[in-house]
Amino acid sequence: MKFARRCKPGDKIPSSGKKVAIIGAGPAGLGAAGELICYGHEVHVYDMLPEPGGLLIFGIPEFRIPKEGVRKGVKELIELGVVFHLNTKVGEDVEFEKILNDFDAVLIATGTWKSRRLNIPGEDLEGVYHALEFIVDYHLHKYGYSEHAIKLKDRVLVIGGGLTAVDACYLARDAGAEEVYLIYRRTREFAPAGVREFNKLEENGFKIYELTQPIEFIGDDEGKLKYVKAIRMKLGEKDSSGRPRPVPIENSDFTIEVSAVLVAAGEIATPPFANEKYGIETTKWNTIKTDKEYKTTRKGVFAAGDVVSGPSLIGPALASGKKAALSVHKYLETGEWKWIE
Ligand SMILES: Cc1cc2nc3c(=O)[nH]c(=O)nc-3n(C[C@H](O)[C@H](O)[C@H](O)COP(=O)(O)OP(=O)(O)OC[C@H]3O[C@@H](n4cnc5c(N)ncnc54)[C@H](O)[C@@H]3O)c2cc1C
Known part of the structure; x- marks a missing residue:
């Protein structure tokens, strides 16, 4: 370059x-x-x-x-x-x-360099990471600048629709996650990363839940993340971003067991x-x-x-x-x- x-x-x-x-x-x-x-x-x-x-x-x-x-x-x-x-x-x-x-x-x-928070219960539990910090940590370790890196395992949930979320999926797998799910509150047509990146994720074996939003992170007795509670969404009227506003569907919440989440809700x-x-x-x-x-x-x-x-x-x-x-x-x-x- x-x-x-x-x-x-x-x-x-x-x-x-x-x-x-x-x-x-x-x-x-x-x-x-x-x-x-x-x-x-x-x-x-x-x-x-x-x-x-x-x-x-x-x-x-x-x-x-x-x-x-x-x-x-x-x-x-x-x-x-x-x-x-x-x-x-x-x-x-x-x-x-x-x-x-x-x-x-x-x-x-x-x-x-500041990650946007979701401001939902449980966001400070052990096992909830902000994706940018995870990604930077991963590279610091990869290039020999730090001895420790965040290790992942089992099922990891990535939250977001931008390039940070997409890249966090690939790196989560590299960091040890066996299953990586991406959840995004709109559909891929409205994701900042674009349809192509979402399709590529699927081609590479990542599962994507569109129209889904986390509402709570639930921990075990030791304060470690165990479940994510999420709710299904539908697309409503256009908001200030020009995209349809995601609107929660009543009584559609469900819980999924995870070992970690990577929140990629944007950077400030x-x-x-x-x-x-x-x-x-x-x-x-x-x-x-x-x-x-x-x-x-x-x-x-x-x-x-x-x-x-x-x-x-x-x-x-x-x-x-x-x-x-x-x-x-x-x-x-x-x-x-x-x-x-
Ligand atoms: C995960 C991820 C994937 C991306 N993928 C793509 C892609 O595929 N294609 C693409 O075009 N764009 C991509 N982007 C976006 C692109 O990387 C950024 O738009 C671009 O790097 C911004 O350049 P910048 O120089 O403004 O800031 P940065 O690249 O963020 O550089 C800012 C620098 O400032 C330093 N810094 C911050 N605060 C201080 C301080 N107080 N004192 C000293 N140093 C400080 C930081 O260490 C950093 O080195 C991606 C972004 C992310 C997060």
């Missing part, structure tokens, strides 16, 4: 004398780093994980995105002079304020700051508000990728990182700061 397009290692690039910090080494952050280094800026990328790549390495399974290409692209960035600060969570290991003070411009590309944007927002406005979805040129509401701070758009795809995240980099470069050259709706 090519992150730097304008230059190659060995090119003589005059230094601009400016320093840029990029927070987040996913496709948005890496795409931006590839542009900014070629403009002659000093580029520092901070990431909480032990290897750059974000979801390209730790989220999306190998069969979809071969890691070799991502690693080759990162190696090229390092050869070009991009400095990576890994295992460094901004807001915890290094203060966001320090980054603001130490750099001429900052680009936030921290993605959506995670800017690298919590309460104090440093003058950077966020939306009601916790995404960072930007103008057309990826400028936030604070001078010198830009944002790109899923932390701006909400959960999206690799292509748009990479493209937005590159476009944001152009905007950062323009700002560093001219000092101009004008919000463009």
